[in-house]
Amino acid sequence: MGQLIQMGGSVAAILALAFICARLGLGGDVRIGSEDEARQLARDALCGFEPEELALDRAGIGALLRDRQGRVMLLRRHGAHFAARLLDNHASARLDRNFLTLGTDERWFGQVTLDLGDKAQSWASSLRHLGTNRA
Incomplete structure (x- = not known):
């Protein structure tokens, strides 16, 4: 008993x-449920970052956003939250059809593979220009 x-x-x-x-x-x-939510996450992550362009992963696990100054932010799921980093080069970018694998020089941030669909090619191409416009 x-x-x-x-x-x-x-x-x-x-x-x-x-x-x-x-x-x-x-x-x-x-998951990121909408483009508006991705924009808000980017604004919350970095004061003054106002997204103009974005590509949302089809599963909502991450997003790429570009502001008026040409800065590119990578949002990715990190546990029960989202982490954000500004990308300063394209060294950790790899395109495979609709999938773009991205990372930063920061070891703890890791890599994420985003399914960007039709936008993957144009974003991969635009990332090649990161870091080249600095004085």
Whole structure:
């Protein structure tokens, strides 16, 4: 009988933790749902970055955004949030049909492969100009 009570208490505790996690929004499948959301994430990541062009990954796991100054920001999912980095060169860019694999010189940021569809080729081409306009 003691084991049954202990097991019931354990199940109740697990259900309580699951309920708390659900109410806090923990453990969800985080994705960028729209271009407007991607723009807002970029603005939140870097003050003064006002996206003019963007390419959103088809699965919503990341995005590429360009502002009026020609700066390019990479947004990628990082756990339950999104991380953003400005790209300063194209050394870590690799195109494979509709997929563009990007990374930074920052080891901890890692790489991400974005499915950009028709936009992959034009974005890969435009990234070749990064870092060349600096004085």
